[in-house]
Amino acid sequence: MISQKAQYALKALVVLARLEPGEAITTVQIAEKRDIPRKFLEQILLELKRHGLVASKRGRDGGYMLLRSADKITFGEVLRIVDGPLAPLPCLSKVAYRRCEGCTDEESCEVRRVFKLVTSATRAVLDRATIEDAITTDDDDLAQFMVSAAA
Structure with missing residues (x-):
């Protein structure tokens, strides 16, 4: 069984994968779209950022975006990052x-x-x-x- 943290990570990545190239979305928006606790989501996204899956952008149009394309991020990789x-x-x-x-x-x-x-x-x-x-x-x-x- 995968952890709740892993489920949230995968759900967040799906949201990011649906964005247009170069578009970013805030943690608040992701949390609202997928019903994920915002503080927990922030920790997850930082971990995914440390592993090179997502990037963050500051400013008015800031937020998170995929660093690699969605077809290059496997479920196995995400589960290993989050759950071991x-x-x-x-x-x-x-x-x-x-x-x-x-x-x-x-x-x-x-x-x-x-x-x-x-x-x-x-x-x-x-x-x-x-x-x-x-x-x-x-x-x-x-x-x-x-x-x-x-x-």
């Missing part, structure tokens, strides 16, 4: 690997074997699905895309 590793078990994490407590042999672990498949399929989908896909792809095409990514 995608793997449900520490022994499957690519960035935060550690042996599971009480594990004597990862290769023969039945639980790990099943979750390795789950993790692989999840990564495949999330690392291919972009913010642009969420906006432009209809439900049937998106479902087909997800199935093909996980295969």
Whole structure:
């Protein structure tokens, strides 16, 4: 399950992706559009800015905008920034690997074997699905895309 923070980050990025190139929107406007607590949104946007996904602009027409195009920002990248590793078990994490407590042999672990498949399929989908896909792809095409990514 993804965190509320990750959901808000993805919702904010969708709002930013719908803007015209060069257009900016304030945190107040984003918060109102997507019903996100403004102070929490500000923290999220600062984190996304530190990771090079969004930029801020000062002044009368200031606010936030995407730094990279929506088709270059994946759900997987955003989730890793906000929530950390995608793997449900520490022994499957690519960035935060550690042996599971009480594990004597990862290769023969039945639980790990099943979750390795789950993790692989999840990564495949999330690392291919972009913010642009969420906006432009209809439900049937998106479902087909997800199935093909996980295969």
